[in-house]
Each structure stands twice: as C-alpha cells, then as structure tokens.
Amino acid sequence: MKYFLLIFCFWISFLSPSSSTAKGHEHPSLILTKASVKEIRDNINKYPILERTVLEMKKRLDATIAEGIEVPIPKDPAGGYTHEQHKENYRRMYEAGILYQVLQDPKYAQFVDDMLMKYAEMFPTLPLHPVKKSYAPGKLFWQCLNDDNWVVYTAQAYDCVYDAISPKHRKIIEKDLLRPYAEFLSKENLKVFNRIHNHGVWDVAAVGMLGYVLGDQQLVEQSLHGYFKKPLKGDEAFRQANARAGFYAHLNQLFGPEGYYTEGPYYHRYALTPFILFAEAISNNEPERDIFHYRNSVLLKTVDCLLQLTNEKGEFLPFNDAIPEMSINAPSVIEGVDIAYKHEQNPDFVAVAALQNKVTISEGGLMIAKALASGDVPRIRRHSHIIKDGQHGDQGGIGFLYSKNRAEQFALTLKYSTHGLSHGHYDKLGLTLYKKGKPVLQDYGAVRYVNVEQKEGGRYLPETAKFARQSGSHNVMTCDGKSHFDGNIKESSKHWGTLMAFDVDHKDYQAIRARQNHVYEGVDMQRTIVQIQDTSLRDPIYLDVMEGFSKETHQYDLSYQYLGQIMDMKFDQYTSHQTLSPIGTQAGFEYIWKVAEAETTTQNAQFSWLNHEVFYTITTLNNAPTKQTLGEYGANDPNFNLRREPMYMMSRRADDVRFVNLIEPHGKINPATNELVRDTHSQISDLKETNLAEGLNVVQFQHSNGHTYQVFLAANSDKAAKHTATLNNETVRWQGPISVVVK
Structure with a gap:
C-alpha cells in the first residue's frame, strides 16, 4: 500500500499545475506565469478592455473548435489555403492556451493537445516546402521565417497547457514535433539562425522559447549566442558583448542608442515580436540576466523609438521596404507596448494603448488596462x-x-x-x-x-x-x-x-x-x-x-x-x-x-x-x-x-x-x-538668393502677410562660428550655420 501511494503521489505531482520542466521551471513561464495568471483572473472583470479581449478571443476560438481541426499537407505559397490554415492554427492554439489559463476550461487545453498530436503525426513525414522560392524554405510554409512565427506562438500555447497534457502525449509532441523543429530551425538552417537580420531574430526566438518550454538549456544558450562548433570562450559578459550571432548579437548590432532598428520602422514593427517575446521569456526564466536593461535598456527604448516613427494617424513612416498603411494597431506593437510597460511605466505606452484600444492577456496588458481605467490618458509626445x-x-x-x-x-x-x-x-x-x-x-x-x-x-x-x-x-x-x-x-x-546642423531652439524657425x-x-x-x-x-x-x-x-x-x-x-x-x-x-x-x-x-x-x-x-x-x-x-x-x-x-x-x-x-x-x-494661390513672391561673402548667402522672399523673410546660410556648419556680412547697406551678424530674420 505504501508503495502504491508513493507511485500515486508521483503521478499526481507530475500532472498537477506545479509540475516543472527538466530545468525546474513551472508552467506557464514564457509570457504568462502562475502569478500573473492569478492576478489576471482576479481582476479581469474590473477592466472592460481586458474583459472584452477575453470575450472576443473566446468567441473566435469557440467557433474554430466547433468547425473541427484541419492540419493540411503544406503545398501553397503565401495567401494560399494551406499557408493560411497553418497560420490560423498557431493563432488559435495560442489563444486556446491563454484561455485555458484564464478560464480554466479543459476544452481549450484539449484543443491544443489534439492539434499538436496531428502536427506530431505529420511533421516527421514532411520534406521541404514544395514552393521553393526562398533562400531558406520551411516545412509548413514556403519560407523558414513563417515556420519561426508558427513555433514562437505554438511554444506559448504548449507552455500554457503543458500540465493538462498527459505524459504520453507530451512525449510524442516533444519527440516528433518540437525537438525536431528546433533542430530544423537551428542546425539545419544555420544561414538563418546565425544571420543578423529580422529573419535571424525570429529564428533564435523560436528555438530559444522552445528551449525554455522543453527545459533544454542548451537550446537556450545557442539562441542567445548563436550556434558554432567552436563557441566563444570567456565569461558571460564577454560572450554577450562579443556575440557573433544569436540574440545578444542582434541586440548589439541592429539598434542605435535610442533604439532605432536599422531596417526601418516597418521591419522594426515586425522584428519587435521576437525581440520582446523572447526577452520576456528570458526575464521570466532567467531574471538574473536583466535582459530588459541590457545595453542601457535598448529593448525598452526601441519600443518608444518605434512609436516616434509614426505619423499622426499611427502609421509607420515608410522608410525602406514598407507597406505605408501598417500602423500601431499591428498585434506586434500591442504585444510590445504591453510588455514594455510592465518593465517601464512610460506614459507614451499608455497613450498608444488608448489609440490601439486593445491589450494582450498578460501582466503588462493588465497594467495597461489599469492605467487606462484611471481616466488620465496622455497624448503621444511628439517633438523635433x-x-x-x-x-x-x-x-x-x-x-x-x-x-x-x-x-x-x-x-x-x-x-x-x-x-x-x-x-x-x-x-x-x-x-x-x-x-x-x-x-x-x-x-x-x-x-x-x-x-x-x-x-x-x-x-x-x-x-x-x-x-x-x-x-x-x-x-x-x-x-x-x-x-x-x-x-x-x-x-x-x-x-x-x-549631421552637420540641427537647431530647434528658436521661436521662428527650426x-x-x-x-x-x-x-x-x-x-x-x-x-x-x-x-x-x-x-x-x-x-x-x-x-x-x-x-x-x-x-x-x-x-x-x-x-x-x-x-x-x-x-x-x-x-x-x-x-x-x-x-x-x-x-x-x-x-x-x-x-x-x-x-x-x-x-x-x-x-x-x-x-x-x-x-x-x-x-x-x-x-x-x-x-x-x-x-x-x-x-x-x-x-x-x-x-x-x-x-x-x-x-x-x-x-x-x-x-x-x-x-x-x-x-x-x-x-x-x-x-x-x-x-x-480660400488662398488657392501661393502667398510667396520674389524668391531670390544673394551671395554676401565667401561661404555666406541669404535667401529672401516676400509673403502676402507683408513680411520679408531672410534666411542666412553659412557654408561653415560650426555651431559656434560667428558671421558678419552686409546686406542692403546694413550689417548682419549671426552665429552658427543658419539664422532667420523676419521683417
């Protein structure tokens, strides 16, 4: 009897919500945690924006469950049936994982379980995707990048329902799907995994998040530092600062000091998802890394920087490759703003969340919901x-x-x-x-x-x-x-x-x-x-x-x-x-x-x-x-x-x-x-330029308001340089490369 009780207690502990991965982390631990889930459950009815998000998610998912699960053999390019179905599947698995944690309804965990078992059955049979128009084709999708998207959100779904899946099914899912996927995305796709680019960020985030949910620290380390036969030697600080690939290399090389992402706002928005989600997973599993304050808090700065790269409608300025209509309403920005607000209570994040009118089901989303409920919502601060x-x-x-x-x-x-x-x-x-x-x-x-x-x-x-x-x-x-x-x-x-000159301190000009x-x-x-x-x-x-x-x-x-x-x-x-x-x-x-x-x-x-x-x-x-x-x-x-x-x-x-x-x-x-x-014709006349002296010019024009505008320009861009010239028998003096006089 004593032996039986020991076995029984072992299985209960294995199946209970407090069971852990091999590394000792409990589930969930990627974006949601046990503590944050409890707080969300306790407060969800207090904040309409949070409650609405859950209800909308539940409505979508219940309809999907009623329709049944479809896991088709991949064959179509982007926009085709199989491509869109696999996208739909990871989105709904992700939502099911969240709803299982928040509503504690076992049908949502069962949905993820059933879906993952179908993928586990299919994945070992898959060759590379038949639409081979990418330098790195995927398995479920025409390019490996989309497979990374699938894994990032599927890892979160699995993390949320881990304790509700039987050990037998977990073994199959990990052996036939998740671990082979990690192998495919890393070692079999080193040209992506070790690439410093938004594709590389997604790849390392996918593998790293699988590493945490599987309790495989080796996968995590490879995602942080890249995969090399001869890894860098030295202490962790040295390896971070000199990373040749992996998450730290991306943090080091792709951002300016204020958080500007070198590919431009459109891909800044896209790359924000893996950066922020993987960082949150790192923070929840290895808080000692203090990842959100790495490189002088560059990840928090990059969220704020991205918001400054929008126009008044919230659309991203289309520097470089971009679709002009993409805006702050993109799910990646909502995720980024919510998680960033958890780590830094920047009022601009609340201002943007008010425009988005949506939050994620997360600790940061709950904090944003509280801030919005206060009624004191600021405007985005825009300045030169x-x-x-x-x-x-x-x-x-x-x-x-x-x-x-x-x-x-x-x-x-x-x-x-x-x-x-x-x-x-x-x-x-x-x-x-x-x-x-x-x-x-x-x-x-x-x-x-x-x-x-x-x-x-x-x-x-x-x-x-x-x-x-x-x-x-x-x-x-x-x-x-x-x-x-x-x-x-x-x-x-x-x-x-x-940059030769930048002057925004004058009341009449910048x-x-x-x-x-x-x-x-x-x-x-x-x-x-x-x-x-x-x-x-x-x-x-x-x-x-x-x-x-x-x-x-x-x-x-x-x-x-x-x-x-x-x-x-x-x-x-x-x-x-x-x-x-x-x-x-x-x-x-x-x-x-x-x-x-x-x-x-x-x-x-x-x-x-x-x-x-x-x-x-x-x-x-x-x-x-x-x-x-x-x-x-x-x-x-x-x-x-x-x-x-x-x-x-x-x-x-x-x-x-x-x-x-x-x-x-x-x-x-x-x-x-x-x-x-009114005023359909130009109000300007008599535009002219006069050379005052070597390297000194004045541009003048008349305006219908009765004023003459004189813009003095010096070839010398030194801000401290003082200039003297004669214009219309008057002596003109100014300092720096540019000055404006209104007469």
Whole structure:
C-alpha cells in the first residue's frame, strides 16, 4: 500500500499545475506565469478592455473548435489555403492556451493537445516546402521565417497547457514535433539562425522559447549566442558583448542608442515580436540576466523609438521596404507596448494603448488596462528630434521637424541613415512631409500586396527592387539618371550621412542640415531644411536647399513625389505629351511616364497642387536654366503592380549645383460644400538668393502677410562660428550655420 501511494503521489505531482520542466521551471513561464495568471483572473472583470479581449478571443476560438481541426499537407505559397490554415492554427492554439489559463476550461487545453498530436503525426513525414522560392524554405510554409512565427506562438500555447497534457502525449509532441523543429530551425538552417537580420531574430526566438518550454538549456544558450562548433570562450559578459550571432548579437548590432532598428520602422514593427517575446521569456526564466536593461535598456527604448516613427494617424513612416498603411494597431506593437510597460511605466505606452484600444492577456496588458481605467490618458509626445543609427549612434540617422500647431501638425523627416540591410533603399538625404498623418511628399515604400495570392503569393514584387528601392522613387537628388551608389547594396552599406546642423531652439524657425559624401564617384551632396513659422504664419514654410559638389559636369535631377491634384503651373514654356515615354532607363525612372515638361529661365517657377483640402506650392529659384518634368508611375508595368501616382522633377547640368526651393502649404477647401475656398494661390513672391561673402548667402522672399523673410546660410556648419556680412547697406551678424530674420 505504501508503495502504491508513493507511485500515486508521483503521478499526481507530475500532472498537477506545479509540475516543472527538466530545468525546474513551472508552467506557464514564457509570457504568462502562475502569478500573473492569478492576478489576471482576479481582476479581469474590473477592466472592460481586458474583459472584452477575453470575450472576443473566446468567441473566435469557440467557433474554430466547433468547425473541427484541419492540419493540411503544406503545398501553397503565401495567401494560399494551406499557408493560411497553418497560420490560423498557431493563432488559435495560442489563444486556446491563454484561455485555458484564464478560464480554466479543459476544452481549450484539449484543443491544443489534439492539434499538436496531428502536427506530431505529420511533421516527421514532411520534406521541404514544395514552393521553393526562398533562400531558406520551411516545412509548413514556403519560407523558414513563417515556420519561426508558427513555433514562437505554438511554444506559448504548449507552455500554457503543458500540465493538462498527459505524459504520453507530451512525449510524442516533444519527440516528433518540437525537438525536431528546433533542430530544423537551428542546425539545419544555420544561414538563418546565425544571420543578423529580422529573419535571424525570429529564428533564435523560436528555438530559444522552445528551449525554455522543453527545459533544454542548451537550446537556450545557442539562441542567445548563436550556434558554432567552436563557441566563444570567456565569461558571460564577454560572450554577450562579443556575440557573433544569436540574440545578444542582434541586440548589439541592429539598434542605435535610442533604439532605432536599422531596417526601418516597418521591419522594426515586425522584428519587435521576437525581440520582446523572447526577452520576456528570458526575464521570466532567467531574471538574473536583466535582459530588459541590457545595453542601457535598448529593448525598452526601441519600443518608444518605434512609436516616434509614426505619423499622426499611427502609421509607420515608410522608410525602406514598407507597406505605408501598417500602423500601431499591428498585434506586434500591442504585444510590445504591453510588455514594455510592465518593465517601464512610460506614459507614451499608455497613450498608444488608448489609440490601439486593445491589450494582450498578460501582466503588462493588465497594467495597461489599469492605467487606462484611471481616466488620465496622455497624448503621444511628439517633438523635433534626431534618432541616431548604428550600434554606437555614429552611422547617420533620421531627423524630425514638427510644426507648432498640434491640431494641424506638419512633420518633416530627413533621412541620412545607413542602408538598412537587405530591406534598405537608395535614398540618401531623402525627405518626407506629412500633415496630420497624411503624406504630402511621400516615400513609396514597397511594391507588395501581403498575402494576396494573385500578386506572387504576397511576396515582394520585382518592382520593389527595380523601382521602390531606387532613388528615382524618392524625394532626393540623383546624378546622371542613376541611383545613389549606382544601386549597389554593398557599396551603399559602407556609407551613411553626417549631421552637420540641427537647431530647434528658436521661436521662428527650426533647421537641419546633413551631408552625404561619395554618393557617386566624385560627387558629394548636402541638404539644408529650414522650417519657418513665425506668429504670422498659420502653417510652416520649408526652405529646401539641395546641393551637389563635383569637379565635373553632371545632370542633376531633384524629385518630389507629391500626392494630390495639380492646380497650377507657372513655367515659361509648357508641353503636354500626347505620346508617353519613360523619364529614364534606370534608377526607377524607367517606371515613370514623362507626362509633361517645361523649360524655365525666369527668376521663379511655381508648381501647385491640392492634397487633402490644403493647397501646396513649390517655388523654385532658377539661379540656372532649369527643366521641369511631370511624371506618373506606371511605365514598363505590364502587370499593373504600381500605384498610379505623380511626381515632379527639376533638372540642371552643372559641376556644382544648388537647388533652392520653398515648399509652402496655403489655403483650404471645404470638400463638403466646395463653397469655402480660400488662398488657392501661393502667398510667396520674389524668391531670390544673394551671395554676401565667401561661404555666406541669404535667401529672401516676400509673403502676402507683408513680411520679408531672410534666411542666412553659412557654408561653415560650426555651431559656434560667428558671421558678419552686409546686406542692403546694413550689417548682419549671426552665429552658427543658419539664422532667420523676419521683417
């Protein structure tokens, strides 16, 4: 009898909620923990946003359970039936695991058990996915990256229902599915596992989370430091700082000091999931690593940084490969904000959660729900600032200039960062302009229809590499019809811009200047942006001075990818083409129809358009003969993959070139009645530039408000340098590279 009781107690302890992995961790321990689950259960009815999340999740999952389980043999690309079904399966398993913990209903654990047993039966029979259009094909999906997604969320599901699954089934699931999957994602896919890239982050997170749930510390160590036959020797601090691959290498190499992710906001959003989820799993299982404070809390900073890389609508600024509509409502951002708030009570996280109007079922989600219930919800703090790129903040960055009026806020960005790995674009010194979150001067982003089967299964279309990544699709200056660095990613990746000036401390203006050398052989470039907004101006005016420096003559083209309807063109001669031909033969220009062109020799040319109820004009100073070209995307596009959108370009031949333009919002139209229309014409006249002395210039213009605006520019970018010049028989003095006087 005593022996029987011992055996009985052993099995009870094995099946009870307190049973542990081989390493001694109890379940759940990845994102949810026993303590956090208890607190969620005790408080779920107090916070409507949390309760609503659970009820919505329950409704979806109950419908799925009623339909039955489908685990099809993989055969389709992204967007196809089997691809979407396997995505649906991991999402529902993940939700079932959470609901089992929160509601304690065994049917949800049974759902995960049944699903995993079907996968365990199928997985050993699977070859590589039959759609072999990836450098790293997966098993369930056409690319290994999607398999990583599946594993990251399936690991959480298994962790949540671990104690409810019989030892017999656990043995089968681990032996035939989870451990072989870990082997496949790591040793069999070293080109992904050891890669410093968002694919690599997902891969190491998937394997590392399996390591924790399986109690396999070796898998965890490989995920943290990469898989090598000869691992680094030394203490843990040395191995972290010098990691060649794995999670620590990604933390070291992919983030700037403020948390900027080098691939740009779109992939920042995507990579945030594995970074934050794996970090939370590390924190819950090995708190001694203090992972959220590693590298001066770079993971917490990166969540805040990502929020600063959005427009007023919460959409991510489309630097590099991007789908412009992607926003803070992405599940990855909701997860990231909630978990980050658990570790740092940043008020911006609460402000974003209020806009998202959704939380995750987690400890951080509960904390966010409490903060929202307090009723004191802040707004996202947006201010002019610089975000640095590169591990040490010495590889360029992104500059932001925000206007004063929060209700009608303008935001201008100047990009002078690194290339951005394989998802980067050739647009050094490129700018974008937004009003209330709506693009005025846009970045195209990428040519892709995610998960739309008709469009190559939702993969990147050829026009991404040939058009959207090329300089011709950006608001930049090009030389001789070529992309920056001649479209060579290896060469582009070696170079980044230098911030020459950034001054946002004046009441009437803000300014930024950046320089990019070696853009082309023998050609350097510099761009100066001055945002002018004194008390008499409702909206800011932007002075854009784009310069090229060379000892040889080149054709320089400065493009503006505007959005809207043309209102007026004040050019000397204007020709509208009845027969269309592409603007150029490379650099993305081969995808742009030449719709019209003009030759302008008068002092000023003006081009006006209407965008979202506001009129805009670009006033150009013709300090040399200038050709204006109007274009429209769509040339050489037989499959109609591009959006039919316009662009405006000005061209000159010179050795050194200096484009001086004013970008001016003005007037308004009421689309509801079309009766309230005001200030449809530019308010600016007599734009001119005067050379005051060697390296000293002044740009002047008149405004209909009666003021004359003078922008003093020094070639010397030293902030401490003092300058003296004579203008109209008056002595002018200023300090630093830029100064604005309003008369």
